Amino acid sequence: MSTPGQPRCIPVFVVVPPRALLLDIAGPVEVLRRANLEQSAVRFDISYVGPAPEVHSSVGLALAGIAPLPTALPQCGFVIVSGAVDEPLPAGSLPGDPLLARPFSRSADEDLERQIVGWLSDTIRPGTTLLTICSGALLAARAGLLEGYECTTHHTMLPDLVRLAPTAKVRDNRLFVEDGERLTSAGVTTGIDLMLSVVAREAGHPAALAAARTLVIYLRRAGGDPQLSPWLQGRSHLHQALHRVQDAIGAEPARDWSVERLASIATTSPRNLSRLFNEHVGMSVTDYVNRTRIALARELVTGSRLDMEMVAERAGFSSARQFRRVWNRLNEMPPVKMRDSSRQL
CATH class of the missing domain: 1.10.10.60 (Homeodomain-like)
Structure with a gap:
């Protein structure tokens, strides 16, 4: 909702899972942040939510200040479910250094994931746009939210997505897929491509162009086309x-x-x-x-x-x-x- 002279506000809830893949969060959200600075017609109001107030990211950096999962969502809001890694890089270590490996509780993380799945199932209703990055699609599939929809995920997880969402139209070799209120991406940098597409749709192509140029992203790719987007x-x-x-x-x-x-x-x-x-x-x-x-x-x-x-x-x-x-x-x-x-x- 917006009033005359005020930007249209789109609430965006970024769901932070355990073992969060940091680029899956930082890339898309940075696009939204830049879009807020580049134009005044639409404002993306970003909140970070999850079942735990603090998680370790893929690179070992702790992510804190995460708000609880809300009991209800506003109309016309966005929910972004980011991906996760099997084992995060331990804080203060170097990649591939087994001596510094930080143990983590798989059972505890699985419980947090189950909480996310339950929350998605209970909370996502018509009018809410669900966006998934990388393995975030698997959480959405477990919640039953991709059944009957065209969707994608990281190429290594496509068989899992087919298994978890048997009636979904799972697409391979796609950077991202938009099907109504379900937007899914292959993960990592394709989350940026997806979000640029969202900005273009909500705030206009000039806003997406400006955000991409400021971020020095000169290859904005379309979801079903690996070629360079004509707009860029x-x-x-x-x-x-x-x-x-x-x-x-x-x-x-x-x-x-x-x-x-x-x-x-x-x-x-x-x-x-x-x-x-x-x-x-x-x-x-x-x-x-x-x-x-x-x-x-x-x-x-x-x-x-x-x-x-x-x-x-x-x-x-x-x-x-x-x-x-x-x-x-x-x-x-x-x-x-x-x-x-x-x-x-």
Whole structure:
């Protein structure tokens, strides 16, 4: 809920399991933190919860100040369940040093995991978005929350996910999967990819672009595509004037972007802007604009029932013919066939 002039607040509960894989928590949450700083329309209100007030992380660092699992969740909230490791690195030790191995109680940790599973089963209701990172999907599966959903997890745990969620549509070779209110990722760095996708959906693509650039993450990957996301193609440079131009295009892909208009944003000449694009972005200005428009068009094709003429218009193309010409140059599958394929998943 939000009031006029105030950001829309999304409560985010990060469930911290025993033996927490630190990057599964730090990576996605850092994306949300940066998104809060990069825009003012949406605020992600982050809380850390779990069955224990303190746990040891995968790298031996103690995580403290963890709040108890809440008895109820607010409407439209997010719950992030991070992954865990079999045996964490003991505090103060070096990787692979058996002499400094810190014993931990497997039975105690298993009891904490059972508490998380019970809490998820009792608390997650329609309206709450559940996001899992790595082996967090197994806890969600044990709670019965992935049955019938398309989902994924770390490739080494896919057989476990199939066993624990027999009616789920478990996908392999996927970085992350979004199916309604269930969002699952393969783990570790893919939690960052998933969260950038969430930020783009909730706060807009410019916010996700800004967060990724600030974190020097220049490869934002789509869940079902290991290729570079079109929204971040050509952004692995550090030229601030070009980033201003790309931010403007990303915010309004359908606008009539002439080289002259974009050059004024970069405070340079059209000829120099064209040179800079080819040097730093690796493509022409026109090609970059068209690729961004096609990225928007792909979302309209797979996420709406608009006919191709309306898709072309909303994506900024002068005609359906021009749209199809550019589309066919960048995609192997025609737009109508891509729409049909996406609905069969």
